[in-house]
Amino acid sequence: TTSPNNPLPTNDLKCIYRDRDGVIWIGTDNLGVSKITVTHNEGAEYRDEGENVRMLAWLGSDVAAANRHGDLWTCDSVLRHEMSRRTYGHNVYCVMRDARGNVWRGTKGGGLYCGTRRIPNLPHREIYSLWQESDSCVWIATFGGGLVAYDPLRHEVGTVLLTMTDGSRHVRKLAMDSGKRLWVATSDGVFVVKGEGGARGSARIVTHLSVKNGQMRSDEVRTVFVDSKGRVYMAEAGSGFAVWEKGKLTHYTKADSLVNDMVQCFVEDRQGFIWMSTELGVSRFNPTTKKIANFFFSKNMLNNVFNENSGVLLADGTVAFGSANGIVVITPSVYNVGESTTAISANDVTVDGRPVRQTIVYMVENWWKSPWAVALLSLLVIGGVLSYHYNRSRNMLFRERISKLKERADLLSTDIQCKSAEGQDASEKAFAERAKAIVEESMSDSDFNVDAFASRMGMGRTTFFQKMKQATGYSPKEYINRKRVHHAAYLIMTTSLTISEVAMSVGFSDPLYFSRVFKGEYKCSPKEWRARESQKD
Structure with missing residues (x-):
């Protein structure tokens, strides 16, 4: 399914077909064909599960x-x-x-x-x-x-x-x-x-x-890495990553098939590929072809939520990343993806009604020029004719559900309403934007509190409280909690995470306190919110 963190090339899907080998083909409107290949767990292992590494x-x-x-x-x-x-x-x-x-x-x-x-x-x-x-x-x-x-x-x-x-x-x-x-x-x-x-x-x-000199897309740079060829990689918080090569800076985001725009760590494997852990999922970048492949290694979503600057290349050539639920150890050789494809990611995929533990999605470029194009088109045409009416009604329902889900997600992703723009001067607006960026960046850190917030803003607690109230209309604690529960509401609506897992992913170490804050904002418990939103589908 499509979500902000896991983009298919378009929501306008024309047909879905599964061939004899279990490969799923998706025909889109004017954006070619997507191929979903289901692999299994031989390429990833999990160590120290239960630890937030x-x-x-x-x-x-x-x-x-x-x-x-x-x-x-x-x-x-x-x-x-x-x-x-x-x-x-x-x-x-x-x-x-x-x-x-x-x-x-x-x-x-x-x-x-x-x-x-x-x-x-x-x-x-x-x-x-x-x-x-x-x-x-x-x-x-x-x-x-x-x-x-x-x-x-x-x-x-x-x-x-x-x-x-x-x-x-x-x-x-x-x-x-x-x-x-x-x-x-x-x-x-x-x-x-x-x-x-x-x-x-x-x-x-x-x-x-920096942003000011027009070279960076975000001044919050989480990590920097130099590969074996001298290329420099920079993680631009919320804006993907940038590569400095031969004096030129090139940016990559979700629009370039990156799995998530919050990159946490870079690790180079022995073949020269750059593996990137993100706030949700892993991407692999080929510095030569500039292709990106994306991976989710576990049906447990916390295994796919990675921490900042927590990654190493191990002695046997495997790549290890620290996640919210232990260490994920990846064997790069298992994922030797052909370079004729550009990878994108999918989430919550099922085959024969069973959830897929690991999913990789590829966008096939120039597919009509490849040797198997005639055979593939024949299969699509035959399958489309045989199931035309069924697929038409199903796709209409599918698009309607996606549209409703997107509308609700857009409402939840709207920034916390501050006082009217007419009442804000330039300094207040800049202050509010800085506060927003810091909270969104630190949302998953349970240690992030008002004192840490004030320190990041470079102010004493009293001055900071007054400035926050003036610029946003909320106290620092109210602002942090509202941002956290708004993102939690989105996660409850769009993922299969348990309520406790959602609480942890947005920085609440106590699920009961999370439920109280959530209910104060939405007038219902997280469980009731999930049930209510599910009924709307």
Whole structure:
């Protein structure tokens, strides 16, 4: 079925046919033929199910993983055996083993540690990413204090960069190219930094890619990655991803068949394909042909909801991503998709009344030129003639249901009504847009609260409360909860997630509290909402 996260090329479907091999063919109006190939689970495995895996890191010979409850554990190089586990007071957001064998641990709110020693004098205690440039320089991404160069030999904080704006101070991810240029993902776009002379030497910003200069589609950049050929990948929050290659920036979104516009992590496999985990589903990008293939690996939707910067290439060539329900380990060789197709994704597909665990959909280009075109057209014509009246009535009902579902989804996706535009000045409007982007980005994080919201907006709690009330008409807590339950209502209406799973996916750790907030907004319980919306179909 069609949904905002899983686009078929069009809602105007003319016919659906299943051949003897179980392949489903969909004829569309003026957009060719779509092919749905059903595969099974031999290409994906699930580890640590039940864990909300926030972080995965390759440590050279083993793998570190962390959840949203402060647990950090290490496994062997293929994630088969857990070797150690420890619980900390703060969530671990990044782990690195340096050239001397020391393990560094960056936390959310607890600062940075090298072994058991806490690194002092950092400008902020939220550490999102680490990169060792040399023995005398470790780059530290702080989420609120900018980019820090640290000398581990002298145990000294050196250069501090990107403190110009609130957005630039929020650094999420670091990656270095072969020219020793550090690519820095921030909430103010991407900065390219060139350092010389170690942590105490000179460092300068050589490039800034942002919305303001017309190069980025979103300034909230979740992650950055450099592949083996020197291409740089940037995840533009809510706007897909961009690739920097030979001085040119190219953007890719759902319109280019990307499964979801909220990309969370990039991993390159041994064949040079780029695997991307997203907020819902996985995409694989071929840098040579620019083709995208999309995958859902589980009927449990939480297995398809992935976390930011949680992915690694394992020793056996498999790709691992951290999800809201454990770790998904993918064997890339199983999915050697032919390059004559452009993949799109489908959801809630059934065959003979049974749900399909894993679905891949391809849009066939120039299908009329391929050798099997005559045979396929013959099958479609014969099937269409034999079932003309049946298919016509069924398709009419199908389109009517999709139309109604889209109308209701459009109503739910409408932004929370703020005070009238006539009453907002330019600064209030910009403030409201910034607040909206931050809440939508952090919606699934149960740790995201009013204090975190105020910190992201760069304000004290009292000032922030007053500004939010003035710009939106709601208190910060009311605003967060309303955005969360609006998205929850959409998920209840369009997915098969349980009510508890929906609550977790929108940041409510307590399903009972979620139900109370939901009922306060919609005057009915989540269960009643699902039943009522189902009856409308």
